[in-house]
Amino acid sequence: MKENYLTRENLEAFIQSAFKEDVGEGDHSTLAAIPRGKEGSAQLLIKENGIIAGLELAELIFHSYDKELEVHRLLEDGQEVKSGDIGLTVSGNAASILTTERLVLNCMQRMSGIATKTNKLTQLISHTNAKLLDTRKTTPNFRMLEKWAVAIGGGENHRFALYDMVMLKDNHIDFAGGIESAISATKKYLKENLLDLKIEIETRNLEEVKEVVSLGGVDVIMLDNMDYDMMREAVRIIDGKMLTEASGGITEDTLVDVAECGVDYISVGALTHHVKSMDISLKAY
Template sequence: MKENYLTRENLEAFIQSAFREDVGEGDHSTLAAIPKDKEGSAQLFIKENGIIAGLELAELIFHSYDKELEVQLLLEDGQEVKKGDIGLKVMGKAASILTTERLVLNCMQRMSGIATKTHRLTKLISHTNAKLLDTRKTTPNFRMLEKWAVAIGGGENHRFALYDMVMLKDNHIDFAGGIEAAITATKSYLKENLLDLKIEVETRNLEEVKEVLRVGGVDVIMLDNMRYDMMREAVTLIGGQMLTEASGGITEETLKDVAECGVNYISVGALTHHVKSMDISLKAD
């Protein structure tokens, strides 16, 4: 777990919150029908091709609910899988397997769908130096796992939340009274509050790019919804003084052309907010 948001504490907090939502006072279907001492086993079946993600999390979920469950991971997160593969086997109390089944599947299906899409898009730009980024367009209370899935799929995580980077977007700039006013106020704020945060500024045209360069003190310039010719000219203007990020309505069809404009990063919100979950099931042996 290399990403700094993936702490054991954060993962346990997510799992317990999810159990409160799904199990509540008790899984009455299982409590009613399954004897407490009934033992069993189940296998995780992959039902379509893609990139598997969430196996490490699945093991944590099983053990968080019942430490005596035995979990055998047969694949690794990030591995290419095909229909018919078996991802893991879990053995122990049948009631524990039944109660944890849906949470494991909900997480793994969505995470694997995100990892699969990220992997596919990353391959489209592998001939360039551009890196694929996610965004904050995530499912509330599920961001940690969605960003984890992007990383598993070969993408990179942008800022995790509002607190770990300054991003001055069009509305910030307009409300602040312009680019220079927004950057100047930001620098003062960071200094006064002893904060060491990177600053990114959104630009919509070459004039705004030039103004950011003139003011200076910025780490990343976002090139938002720019035509290819304008984006290439902006990259030339910036000349490596600051990192560049292309953003705004970038699709699978346009991704390659954007990457070839020479930007450092490309952010794609659809990695997490427009994705098809992978078909995975947990079946009793």
């Protein structure tokens, strides 16, 4: 777990919150139907080709609920899988397996869908220097796992939240009274509050790009909704003085053309907000 948001404390807090939502006062279906002390085994069946993600999390979920469950991971997160593969096996108290089943599947299905899409898009631009970024367009209270899945799929995480990077977008700039005012106020705020945060600012045309380059003081310039010609010219103007990020409605069909404009990063909100979950099931055997 390399990402700084993936602490054991954060993961455990997520798992306990999810159990509170799903189990509540008790899994009455299992409590009613399954004899006390009944033992059993189940295997995680992959039913679709793609990139698997969430196996490490699945083991944490099983052990968080019942530390006596025996979990054997047969694959690793980030591995390419095909229909029919077995991701892991779990053995022990049958009631524990049944109660944890849905949380494991909900997380793994979505994470694997995100990792698969991320891997596909990353491969499309592998011939360029551009890196694929996620965004904050995530499911509330599920962001940590969605960004983890992007990283597993070969993408890179943008800022995690509002607190770990300054991003001055169009509304910030307009409310602040312009680019110069927004940058100046931000630098003053960071200094006064002893904050060491990177600054990114959105630009919408070449005049704004030139203004930012002239002012300096930022780390990343976002090129928002620019056509290819404008984006290439913006990259030329910036000339490596700041990092560049292309953003705004970028799809699988336009991704390669954007990457070939020479940008450093491409942010794609669809990595997390428009993705099909992988078909995975947990089957007793």
